[in-house]
Amino acid sequence: MATIADGCRLMEEGCQALAVIEEAGMRIDMDRLDWTISETSQQIEQMMAEQKKDDVWRLWRRRFGEKASMGSRSQLAKILFSLEKDGGLGFEHRGHTRLGKQARMDEDVLEQIDHPFVKQFLKLEGLKKLRSTYLMGVRREVVDGLLHPSFNLHLVRTYRSSSDHPNFQNIPIRDKEIGKLIRSCFVPRPGHVLVESDYGSLEVRVSACYNHDPMLIEYINDPTKDMHRDMAAECYMIEPHEVSKEARFYAKNQFVFPEFYGSYFAQCAPNLWNAIGRYNLKTTDGQSLEDVLLAQGITSLGETFSHYSGRIETKPGTFMEHIRQVEEDFWGRRFKVYAKWKLDWFREYQRTGGFSMLTGFRVDGVYKRNDVINYPVQGSAFHCLLWSLIQLVKWLRRNRMKTVVVGQIHDSIVADVHEDELQDYLAMTRQIMLKDIRREWPWIIVPLEVEQEVAETNWFEKKKVA
């Protein structure tokens, strides 16, 4: 295990490496950015004009007069959820926000409302976010065609990093349309290509280094095994070979990761259940998962209720009951060493008032149970990336290379690589990220994985390399 002095050195050297990265900056295609801003603005204008012709906007204006503002969710909520006799549309609201007692108006709620005005509202809000936060946010910070985001090591509770002005770590990618519009403005320097090197499932691997769970380690070591596929099979009551890509995706993001982060079945089950209908989940043979569950006698989500003893109970034959059992097996049999580690780790925190990370950080203070479990994993995973980044920047400087690292996103490194140096760069990142780091930190007891992508034209067009 690393010492506190090791942790200090990592922060010092990390700070220096990040300063070099900030100074280098990332090239921005300003003509394309300006063109995209203009196109997006036009589309926003046009859509707003369309909305203003809608009957819903007429109701809106009648209710709020000069104060009517098309971006106001709370105003829209009053139109949607008040009765028709009161000048509304009479939709049922779906729960309240956390602090206030306002009706929830997030994307999840709005996409359930089948009304053209609401669909347009969501699309419009997406474009407005693109324009303001990303297109304009980047434009504001560019100097001489280069963007220099800040990378901080002193702001995050877990000893991860953060980024600002602009935040380089949350540029859209999941929505392809939106991702393309902004990311295609990020370009390599002339004669260069962009390279992104991602650690694969880094947090899972690092968590295995803490909990030493044999089943988890087996999943990591054996490429034919697939934890998310297996859990999708259990959650949706099918065979592993029947698990579609989509079913795997929801099992991973609505069950496995939430469970790892400290969620539990009562929160997971509704999300898993809703995914079936909402995304029309099927087996690989095209059989609807709804029918599969029906054949197993599960016809409804069901609910939880408290036994007088305080124990949470579920009704037999419900999906809730099923996921409760899946969870019981998940922690009680499959990952029972992991489960014991969580218990022991938290008890030790309660005894000493703190915990130590494998990477040389002591964390003392008042924390929630989930924090105590999650911080060391999240922090140490980032430290693997930071250590690699430091070595890479040193190597580039030592060899007076033209390649520059331009950014970092928690478990990935983005570099602007000179074409002549590409093969050396790809080889060296692999050497550092996969091998050198394990010599430095013997506590890494599982193999690591790196995925490399190269973008010749812009950041959106990145393609995997072998």
Next chain:
DNA sequence: CACGTATGCCAC
């Protein structure tokens, strides 16, 4: 008018 809070959404 400046500022803080609530809410929501983008990433990992």
Next chain:
DNA sequence: AAACGTGGCATACGTG
């Protein structure tokens, strides 16, 4: 007993 972790940032809106 508790119940999904970490950030940055934009807009709406109320308050001083």
